[in-house]
Amino acid sequence: MRWRDKRRSSNIEDRRGRRGMRRSRPIGGGFILLIILGLFLLFGKNPLNLIGLGSNGSVPPTTIPSGSGGSARANDENADFVSVILGSTEDAWGDVFRKAGYQYEAPKLVLFNDYVQSACGMTSAATGPFYCPGDHKVYIDLGFFRELNHMGASGDFARAYVIAHEVGHHIQNLQGISMKIQNLQRQVSRTQANRLSTLTELQADCYAGIWIHNYEKQKDILERGDIEEGIRAAASIGDDRMQRQAGQRVNPDAFTHGSSADRTYWFKVGMKYGSLKKCDTFSQAR
Ligand SMILES: [Zn+2]
Structure with missing residues (x-):
């Protein structure tokens, strides 16, 4: 994807590295800071200078230990990417809503590590990315991108697809579909x-298709092979495939996300027509 020159969203809420949410808190960094602070009080000057590490005593020792989950730099590239993709969903859906005579209310996207508190309760990163209808926010631990690679869905468009799918749930929420289905x-x-x-x-897969249909018309972001990556992502996180990988017999009654074939089919429908009406999976169930 040609994403680097595109607009970033301002709706990112970065909660990575929040200590209160962690199961176990690594004491290393904080403990060392405490010792340095103690020395500072004792000597009345920057103790890093005493051991030859300070920069002329002007910089206080405020190094914040980086969060878990791989190298900070790799995660920041991913975070940057996510904010571009979120921005692209705002542009695409803003356009769809405007044409239908409505104003689009964009969701916030929360980056977190390990655990997160939302209107949907306390959730572990093991759940995977999710949308919480109660607070209109998408939640993602960027470590999921590594898992996506393991599931055979690598590439930037596969990652973008995951975000677009979650934003698809937000659209359903705005349309009142989520509420209707829950009641039913x-x-x-x-x-x-x-x-x-x-x-x-x-x-939501079909809506992910609508996103790329509209955004590509506006901004020309796709490169050769991108769509195939998205289709592979849709297919590799299908319930049948995940059941098989978990060593279970494929059981359609337990499907909640749909089979690989169905997910691919609906993503393509959304991408081809770019129309909400065409994405009425409820009346057009295959
Ligand atoms: Zn979903």
């Missing part, structure tokens, strides 16, 4: 409720 699910059998979840997920 309380009145039907477990199997039917699962089926409704699947159709909701497939619609």
Whole structure:
């Protein structure tokens, strides 16, 4: 993707490295800071100078230990990328809503490490990226991008697809679909409720297709092979594939995200037509 020259979103909320949310807090960095602070009080000057590390005594020792989850620089490149993709969803959906006579209310995107508190409760990064309808925010631990590589969905468009899918859930929320489905699910059998979840997920895939359909028209971001990456991402996080990888027999009743084939199909429908109407997975279930 040609993403580097594109606009960044201002709707990123960076909660990475927040100590309060961690299971175990590494004491190393803080402990050393405390010792340095103690020396500072004792000697009345920057103790780093005493051991030859200070810069003329003018800079106080305020090094913040970097968070977990790989090199900070790699994560910042990912964070930069995510803010461009979020910005692209704002441009694409802003346009779709404007044409329909509405104003788009963009979601916030929260970056976190390990655990996060939201209107949906306390959630572990193991859940994967998610959207919380209660606070209109998308949540992602950037470590998920590494897992995506392991699942066979590498490349920047695969990562962008994941963000666009979550923003798709935000669109469903704005349309009142999420609420309707949740109410309906309380009145039907477990199997039917699962089926409704699947159709909701497939619609979010279709909406991811609408995003790239519209944004590509505005900004020309795609490079050769990108769409294939997105399709591979849709396919490799299909429930059938994940069940097989988990060593389970493929069981359609337990699907909540849809099979690889269905996810690919709906992403392509959204990308081809760029139309909300075409993404009515509920009435056009295959
Ligand atoms: Zn989803």
